[in-house]
Amino acid sequence: MRDFPLLFQLTVQQVDATCTFQLTWGVGQRLHAQLPMPPNLMRLYWDWQRAYLNFYRSLPKLDGQDDSDRPLADDALRGRLITKGAGTSTAIDWQADLADLQQRLQLELHRWLHSPTLYPIRQELLKAAHGAEKQNTTIDVLITCHPLDLARLPWETWELGTETGIAAHLRLARAPFTIQAPAPAIAPQRRRPRILVILGDDRGLNFQREKEAIATLRTLAEVVFIGWEPGKSVAQVKEAIQTALMDSKGWDALFFAGHSNEKTSMGGELGIAPHGYLRIAEMKAPLAIAKQHGLQFALFNSCNGLNLAESLIDLGLSQVVIMREPIHNSVAEVFIVRFAQALAQHKDVQECLQEACHALKTQKALTYPAADLVPSLFRYPHTQLFRIPPTGWREWLAALTPNRWEAIALLMVLILTWQLPVQKWLIERRVLLQAFYQDLPFQTIPSTPPTLLLQIDEAALRDQKRFRPIPRDYLAQLVDQAAGTPVIGIDYLLDLRDDDDPILAQSFAAAAQQGSLLVLGASREQNTRQWRYAQDSLRHPDWSISGSMTTRGTLYAELLSQEPWPISYLLAALHHHCDATPCTLPDDLPQSPRFQASWLTRLSYGLGQMWLHPIIDYSLPPDQVYDTLSSQQALDAPLPSHSPAQILMIVPNYAAAGIERENEDNFPAPAAYRYWRGGEQRILTGGEYHAYLLYQYLNHRMVIPIPDVWMIILAAVVGKGVRLILPTDRRSALLHLSGGTCLYGLGSLALYASSAAIALPILTPTLVVWLIALPSTSRT
Numbered sequence: 001m002r003d004f005p006l007l008f009q010l011t012v013q014q015v016d017a018t019c020t021f022q023l024t025w026g027v028g029q030r031l032h033a034q035l036p037m038p039p040n041l042m043r044l045y046w047d048w049q050r051a052y053l054n055f056y057r058s059l060p061k062l063d064g065q066d067d068s069d070r071p072l073a074d075d076a077l078r079g080r081l082i083t084k085g086a087g088t089s090t091a092i093d094w095q096a097d098l099a100d101l102q103q104r105l106q107l108e109l110h111r112w113l114h115s116p117t118l119y120p121i122r123q124e125l126l127k128a129a130h131g132a133e134k135q136n137t138t139i140d141v142l143i144t145c146h147p148l149d150l151a152r153l154p155w156e157t158w159e160l161g162t163e164t165g166i167a168a169h170l171r172l173a174r175a176p177f178t179i180q181a182p183a184p185a186i187a188p189q190r191r192r193p194r195i196l197v198i199l200g201d202d203r204g205l206n207f208q209r210e211k212e213a214i215a216t217l218r219t220l221a222e223v224v225f226i227g228w229e230p231g232k233s234v235a236q237v238k239e240a241i242q243t244a245l246m247d248s249k250g251w252d253a254l255f256f257a258g259h260s261n262e263k264t265s266m267g268g269e270l271g272i273a274p275h276g277y278l279r280i281a282e283m284k285a286p287l288a289i290a291k292q293h294g295l296q297f298a299l300f301n302s303c304n305g306l307n308l309a310e311s312l313i314d315l316g317l318s319q320v321v322i323m324r325e326p327i328h329n330s331v332a333e334v335f336i337v338r339f340a341q342a343l344a345q346h347k348d349v350q351e352c353l354q355e356a357c358h359a360l361k362t363q364k365a366l367t368y369p370a371a372d373l374v375p376s377l378f379r380y381p382h383t384q385l386f387r388i389p390p391t392g393w394r395e396w397l398a399a400l401t402p403n404r405w406e407a408i409a410l411l412m413v414l415i416l417t418w419q420l421p422v423q424k425w426l427i428e429r430r431v432l433l434q435a436f437y438q439d440l441p442f443q444t445i446p447s448t449p450p451t452l453l454l455q456i457d458e459a460a461l462r463d464q465k466r467f468r469p470i471p472r473d474y475l476a477q478l479v480d481q482a483a484g485t486p487v488i489g490i491d492y493l494l495d496l497r498d499d500d501d502p503i504l505a506q507s508f509a510a511a512a513q514q515g516s517l518l519v520l521g522a523s524r525e526q527n528t529r530q531w532r533y534a535q536d537s538l539r540h541p542d543w544s545i546s547g548s549m550t551t552r553g554t555l556y557a558e559l560l561s562q563e564p565w566p567i568s569y570l571l572a573a574l575h576h577h578c579d580a581t582p583c584t585l586p587d588d589l590p591q592s593p594r595f596q597a598s599w600l601t602r603l604s605y606g607l608g609q610m611w612l613h614p615i616i617d618y619s620l621p622p623d624q625v626y627d628t629l630s631s632q633q634a635l636d637a638p639l640p641s642h643s644p645a646q647i648l649m650i651v652p653n654y655a656a657a658g659i660e661r662e663n664e665d666n667f668p669a670p671a672a673y674r675y676w677r678g679g680e681q682r683i684l685t686g687g688e689y690h691a692y693l694l695y696q697y698l699n700h701r702m703v704i705p706i707p708d709v710w711m712i713i714l715a716a717v718v719g720k721g722v723r724l725i726l727p728t729d730r731r732s733a734l735l736h737l738s739g740g741t742c743l744y745g746l747g748s749l750a751l752y753a754s755s756a757a758i759a760l761p762i763l764t765p766t767l768v769v770w771l772i773a774l775p776s777t778s779r780t
Contacts, residue, residue, distance in 0.1 A: 005139055005140050006128055006132065006137075007025065007139070007140045007141075007381060007382060008025045008128065008139060008140070009023070009024045009025070009141075009142045009144065010023050010121070010141060010142070010143050010144070011024075011146075011177075012143065012144065012145050012146075012150060013145075013146045013177075014037055014146070014150050017036055017037050017039075018034055018035070018036060018037065019036070019037050019150075020032070020033075020034050021033040021034070021035075023121045023125075025124075025128075031120050031124060033118050033121055034117070035112075035115055035117040035118070038108055038112050040108060041105075041108050041112065041153070044101065044105045045105060045153060047101050048098070048101040048104075048105045049325065051094065051097045051098040051101045052098055052325060052370050053326060054094045054097070054098075055094035055097070055098045055369065055370075056326070056328045056331075058094050059330070098370055099369060102369070102370050102373070105154075106154070109154070109157065109158075110158075110159060113158050125139075125141060125161075125170065126160065126161055126164070129166040129167075129169045129170050130164075130166060132166075132169040132170075133166050133169045137169070138170070138171050139169065139170060140173065140379075141160075141170060141171065141172050141173070142173055142175040142379060142381060143173070143175070144174065144176065145174075145177065146177040148306055148307070151174070151306055151324075152306070152324060154373040155174070156373075157373065158172060160172075171350055173350060173376075173377045173378070173379045174309070174376050174377065174379070175378065175381060176309070176313045176378060177310070178310070178314060179380065180314055181313075181314055181315055182316070183382065183383075184291065184296070184316055184317070184318040184380055184383055190250075190252060190294070190724065190725065191389065191725060192220070192221060192222055193221040193222070193252035193253065193386075193389075194221065194224070194249060194250065195214070195221050195222065195223045195224070195253045195254075195255060196224055196226070196244055196245070196251045196253070196254050196255070197211075197214055197223060197224065197225045197226070197227075197254075197255045197256075197257070198226055198227050198244075198254070198255070198256045198257075198258075198270075198272070199211070199225060199227030199228070199257055199258060200227060200256065200257065200258020200259060200260075200271045200272045200273070201271040201272060201273055201274055201276070202228070202258065203259075204329070205257075205258065205259075205329045206329060206333075207257050207258075209333040209336075209337060210257050210301065210333060211225065213333075213337040213340040213341075214336070214340055216340060216344060217340060217343065217344055217388070220344060220388045221252075224244070226241065226244050227258075227272070228272055228273040228274075234272070234273045234275075234276030237272050237273050237276065237278075238272065238278055241283075241286075242283070245283070245287060245290045246286050246290065247293070248293065248732070250290070250293030250294040251290055251293065251295045252294055252296055252297065252386065253296065253298070253299070253386060254290070254297070254298040254299070255298075255299045256270060256298070256299070256302060257301045257302065258270065258271050258272065258302055259302060259303065260300060260302035260304060260305060260308060261277075261303065262304045262305075262307040262308075268280045268305065268307035268308035268311055270300075270308075271302075280307075280308060280315075281311075284315060287312070287315050288315065288316065291315070291316045293732075295317065296317070296319060296383075296384075296386045297317070297318070297320070298312055298317055298319075298320045298321070299320075299321040299336075299339070300320070300321070300322045300323070301323070301327075301332045301336050302322075302327070302332075303323055303325065303326040303327055304323070304324070304325065304326060305320075305322025306322065308320070308322055309376070309378035310378070312378075313378050313379070313380055316380075317380070318379065318380045318384075318386075319349055319378070319380070319383060319385060319386060320377070320378045321339075321349060321353055321376070322375070322376055323375055324374055324375075324376055325374045327371070328371075330368065331360070331368045334359070334360060334364055334368065334371075335356050335360065335375065338352075338359045338360075339352045339353065339355075339356040342355040343388055344388070346388055346390045347387060348385035348386065348387040349377065349385050349386050349387065350377055350385055353375055353377050356375065357372040358372070360372040400717050400721065401720075402716060402720070402772070406771075406772055409771060410712070410713075410716050410768070413712055413767075414712055414713075417708040417712060418609075418709060420608065423609075423707075426708055426761060426764065427555060427705050427759070428555065428670050428671050429671065430705070430759055430761060430762065430763075431615070431618050431619050431671070431672045431759070432619075432670075432672045432675060433749070434619035434752050434753070435618065435619040435621075435675050435676065436675075437619070437749045437752075437753065438619050438621065438753070439621075439675075445621065445623070445624045446624055449623065449624060449625055449626045449627050449646075450575075450625075450626075450646060450695065451625065451627070451646060451647045451694055451695065452629060452646050452648045452649070453627065453628045453649050453651050453688070454478060454482065454629055454634055454648060454649065454650045454651065455628055455629065455631060455651055455652070455653035455685075455687065456470070456474075456475075456478070456631045456651070456653060457630055457631065457632070457653045457654055458654040460630070460631045461474075461654060468656060468658075468662070469492075469496050469498065471500065472494075472498045472500035472501055472504040473500040473504070474631075475490075475492070475507075476500070476504045476506070477507075477635055478634060478635070478650055479507040479508060479511055479650070480507050480510065480511070481634050481638070482511065482516070482634075482650070483510060483511035483514045483516055484511070484515060484516060485516055485646070485647075485648045486515065486516065486517065486574075486578045486583050486647075487517050487519070487571055487574045487578060487647045487648070488511065488516050488517070488518050488519070488647075488648050488649075488650070489518075489519045489521075489547070489567055489570075489647065489649040490520050490534075490649075491521055491567065491649055491650060491651040491686060491687050491690060492521050492650070493521050493523050493532060493534070493659050494520060494521070494535055495532045495533060495534060496535075497535060501535055501537055502537070505537050505538050508540070508543075508544065512540070512542070512543035512544075515583050516543070517543055517544070517545075517578070517583060517584075517585055518543060518544045518545075519544070519545055519546070519547045519567055519571050520533070520544055520545070520546050520547070521534070521546070521549040521567060522534070522547060522548055522549065522567075523548070523549050523550060523659050524548070524550060533546050534546065541585070542585060544585075545564075545574075546564045547564055547566060547568075547569070547570040547571070548565065548566050548567060549567055549659075549686065549690075550566075551667075551686065551689055554616065554669075554670055554684055554689055556613050556614070556616070557613070557614040557615060557616055557693055557696065557702060559595055559597050559613075559614065560591055561596070561597060565589075568690045568691075568693040568694035568697055569595060569693075569697045570589070571694055571697075572647075572694055572697035572698045573590065573697070575698065577589070592700060594701075595702065597613065598612055600612055601613050609707070611710075612704050612705070612707070613705075614696075614702035614703055614704055615703050615705055615759070616670075616689065616692050616693060616703075617692065617695075617696060617701075617703045618670045618676075618692065619672050619752070620692075622673070622676055622688070624695075625691055625692055625695045626688070626691040626695070627646075630653075631650075647694065649687060649690065649691065649694075651686065651688075652665055652686070652687065653685055653687065657685070657686070665686035665687075666683050666684070666686070667683070667685075667686075667689070668683070669681060669683055670684065673688075701755070702757060704757060704758050704759065706759065706760050706761060707761075708764045708765075711764065712764050712768050714765065715764070715765035715766070715768040715769045715772075716772060718765075718769055719768055719769040719771070719772030719773045720772060720773075722737070722740070722769060722773040723772060723773045726773055733773075733774065737769070737770060737773060737774060740769075741766050741770075744762070744765075744766065745766070748760040748761075748762050
């Protein structure tokens with residue numbers, strides 16, 4: 001939502017000899033007044049207009065213009081002349097005649113507008129202006145006149161607040177009496193606006209200075225010139241103009257230079273070629289498309305533009321600058337030069353109009369008298385005035401700063417995603433999406449998993465009549481079957497004494513004799529925080545080592561923070577060691593930085609976060625990670641032939657599994673794991689968790705999730721940037737946003753699957769970009 005200056009709308013309507021003034025503002029606030037129309041006011045206007053036309057007809061011909069180029073005396077005026085009022089003036093000094101009538105007209109208008117009847121209206125406007133002065137802002141007053149002849153008066157000369165010095169805080173503009181089009185959508189302004197310049201019939205005119213003035217804007221905007229050229233027919237010029245207006249890239253502003261005229265039935269007409277006119281009614285469809293693509297502002301540096309302005313605002317343009325009277329070519333040149341200079345200074349179009357008129361009034365008053373009274377700005381109420389945006393770093397920063405509502409929404413999303421349960425839910429869904437990607441036909445799966453899980457199930461222990469602690473003699477039988485496997489892991493804590501410990505110790509020693517290294521489980525006591533290890537009788541420094549069986553649930557990976565190191569890491573390290581050297585227990589095992597927490601991760605722990613902490617990659621199918629074999633099958637027959645490179649883990653696979661309590665070793669299965677199991681298996685055992693982590697250690701691949709909080713902040717900046725370059729119509733914006741979202745999503749999936757193993761969040765940053773970028777587009 002954009003903040004607009006306080007807006008007052010003053011409607012002046014004449015019925016017979018009475019004028020009704022109605023001032024509206026705020027929410028339903030209004031004031032009324034009625035007073036007679038001064039009988040001499042319109043007669044003075046027509047006399048002034050006659051003197052104005054006579055003076056500008058008397059100006060010498062344009063520099064460099066041949067008589068053959070000027071077939072009509074009025075051609076230097078940008079329109080066909082229709083005059084009313086008294087007959088031809090006999091005054092010789094046209095300039096003195098014009099100055100006298102201008103003074104009389106403005107004095108009569110001033111007396112009328114400062115009558116006691118209008119005192120409440122004036123006071124309300126002045127009170128608002130005083131408030132704007134304190135806040136260093138302005139208020140907008142839009143004046144609407146009916147009938148059209150009433151709009152011919154120079155309302156912009158109304159001296160409001162000049163006595164108290166607050167006139168600068170009142171901006172007078174105009175609005176049509178009839179507006180049928182809905183409010184123009186607030187379109188995001190292009191970083192580099194596009195300006196279409198139409199050059200019309202140049203008989204008696206010279207557009208060179210105007211072209212040069214507008215061309216200076218090319219350092220700030222894209223400027224395109226089109227128009228009539230010798231050899232082109234009227235139909236060809238019309239087609240070129242209509243095609244340009246419908247350009248899918250869109251335009252921000254439209255400039256027209258040439259002849260134009262009022263034509264009530266057609267909404268005005270533009271002289272686009274010798275003896276060829278384009279009526280506003282013919283431009284309705286192309287202008288509607290241009291408006292959808294972002295057209296906001298039009299300037300007609302031509303004559304008699306009242307009908308043009310009212311028609312264009314009624315068609316949905318938000319702001320139009322016109323000349324209410326015929327204007328001499330030289331005046332048009334001075335006006336557009338000053339207007340373009342102010343536009344290049346990043347001022348809005350009303351400020352540009354004021355500066356151009358001020359220059360005509362103060363610097364060209366003797367050369368071009370009364371010219372400052374002719375231009376007017378027509379506006380749709382509550383619209384943002386067009387300006388060329390600045391391009392410095394401060395402006396970039398301002399453009400990327402969220403507004404109030406965006407900041408509130410962004411803060412709410414950040415607070416939500418700061419919560420660890422929300423983060424875990426988001427990461428789990430992100431990994432599920434990666435599983436879908438991994439399941440695509442072009443993905444390859446290794447033929448032989450690196451790990452064999454020898455699972456002790458409930459049926460086997462039911463025969464042993466004991467679940468906790470694990471029967472040592474039964475475990476010894478399994479070790480005997482696995483003897484000779486280079487690396488064997490025991491996912492049990494064997495810290496309690498048992499009568500069958502000697503049997504198990506003998507099996508361990510026998511397996512070591514056949515070249516096996518054993519990793520025995522260790523666990524930290526929750527109350528005392530002391531580590532518990534297997535019985536000394538079951539360990540030997542030559543062939544056994546203790547590894548932590550601790551888990552952070554099923555999401556986050558265990559890292560190398562302190563000894564004992566994770567059992568899965570030790571199994572992977574010993575596996576790599578046995579591949580390179582004889583299979584003996586090394587004095588030291590390598591520590592990769594990938595398996596250690598970064599300083600930023602350790603810092604986040606103090607904030608209750610898990611920034612950049614690696615996760616378990618359940619996007620991989622279980623069949624790629626491990627094989628399974630039940631303990632009963634292993635004892636009933638010799639172990640099936642498997643690769644000597646495989647690691648064997650003896651793991652529990654029953655509900656009572658746990659160290660300090662039953663079912664402690666079973667977890668709710670992550671969404672991606674359930675996907676691979678067809679949604680049927682809802683439990684993930686501790687052995688399967690260690691197998692997944694072991695797979696990542698073996699491949700030196702830890703998946704690093706980028707925090708949603710980080711990406712949301714980045715997405716907010718990106719969303720503001722996208723907002724500056726998106727097409728202004730909703731359909732095109734949706735297509736661009738959808739395409740960008742697909743590219744980002746596919747890129748994120750590919751980055752996760754690559755050796756970089758970085759998990760970029762997709763849902764939250766995409767949502768933020770859409771929320772910030774999309775509301776600025778039009779609803780058409």
